[in-house]
Amino acid sequence: MAKALVFPGQGAQYVGMGTELAEAHPQAKAILDEADDVLGFSLSNIMANGPEEELTRTDISQPAILTASWMSHQVLTAAVDDLQFEACAGLSLGEYTALIAAGVLSFADALRLVRIRGEAMQAAAEAVPSGMVALIGTEEDGAQALCDKVREDDVLTVANLNSPGQVVISGSQSACDRAVAAAKDAGIRRAMPLPVAGAFHSPLMEPAGEKLATAIADVSLADPKVPVYTNVTAQAVRSASEIPDLLVKQLTSPVRWAASVQQMHSDGINDFLELGPGKTLCGMIQRTVKDVSLANVDKAADLEKITQAS
Numbered sequence: 001m002a003k004a005l006v007f008p009g010q011g012a013q014y015v016g017m018g019t020e021l022a023e024a025h026p027q028a029k030a031i032l033d034e035a036d037d038v039l040g041f042s043l044s045n046i047m048a049n050g051p052e053e054e055l056t057r058t059d060i061s062q063p064a065i066l067t068a069s070w071m072s073h074q075v076l077t078a079a080v081d082d083l084q085f086e087a088c089a090g091l092s093l094g095e096y097t098a099l100i101a102a103g104v105l106s107f108a109d110a111l112r113l114v115r116i117r118g119e120a121m122q123a124a125a126e127a128v129p130s131g132m133v134a135l136i137g138t139e140e141d142g143a144q145a146l147c148d149k150v151r152e153d154d155v156l157t158v159a160n161l162n163s164p165g166q167v168v169i170s171g172s173q174s175a176c177d178r179a180v181a182a183a184k185d186a187g188i189r190r191a192m193p194l195p196v197a198g199a200f201h202s203p204l205m206e207p208a209g210e211k212l213a214t215a216i217a218d219v220s221l222a223d224p225k226v227p228v229y230t231n232v233t234a235q236a237v238r239s240a241s242e243i244p245d246l247l248v249k250q251l252t253s254p255v256r257w258a259a260s261v262q263q264m265h266s267d268g269i270n271d272f273l274e275l276g277p278g279k280t281l282c283g284m285i286q287r288t289v290k291d292v293s294l295a296n297v298d299k300a301a302d303l304e305k306i307t308q309a310s
Helices: 019-024 026-039 043-049 052-056 058-079 094-101 107-127 140-150 173-182 203-216 240-250 257-266 280-288 300-309
Strands: 002-007 087-090 130-136 156-163 166-172 190-193 269-275 293-297
Touching: 002 094, 002 280, 019 026, 019 043, 019 058, 019 300, 026 043, 026 058, 026 107, 043 052, 043 058, 052 058, 058 094, 058 107, 058 269, 058 293, 058 300, 087 094, 087 257, 094 107, 094 240, 107 203, 130 140, 130 173, 140 156, 140 166, 140 173, 156 173, 156 257, 156 280, 166 173, 166 203, 173 190, 203 240, 257 269, 257 280, 269 280, 280 293, 293 300
Parallel strands: 002 087, 002 269, 269 293
Antiparallel strands: 130 166, 130 190, 156 166
């Protein structure tokens, strides 16, 4: 079976993530130590002990999730002889971990980038009252129609297309509030404000995009060793030259995760392995394509299941 490695994005974090792997596997502990050295503060302590409010901050959660996800990857690589995979993808932030796995950039460079990305997104979020709303029971057209109906002079746009029937919209807080109030009349089953710092994947993130573009220009990128399916296009990228622009556009463009999964499946991928905290992506994939194999590596028990099956 053709396999894809997939990596979670912001929201997957939890206090204690990575702790079991670090205690049981020296490869995971080495990644934690490197993260602390690169960042210049004890990310490992925040991951292990919280507090949750600090771990949830955009500028902390992004490097923390990337670190935990790469720990899972390194532990799996050490446990499984000659781990073979034919594609990579990640949800928003997770795309950076996918790029590490595909050999595009180093863990240290990715960590520096997502720290800058998180700080810039946090600053953009704090500059304008804004938010995100999950819509259950609609597709892109229905979400776009709701945005058009209630936007007025504010920003409101489709932000995440996670799986069939699940869309997230993003924009000014007042427009988000109007969308929640109008959703049921628009035929949408549920509209739930999300506990996020601001309007990610919307035009309100443009200031963050400018800072990120400057940071990416200083990083050396290699061509991917396997195709990386990107959020912006839901298509495979095979050249390093395409990647900087896509990473910047990702901040203000919809995350086309469902379409990415469908494209991978269409291209022959039928085995998805989620590496990192939680198994949110496995749930999204299960709702998007049928007849696929799903597994995740978050804790030691997850690794044991995969090594026993291989």
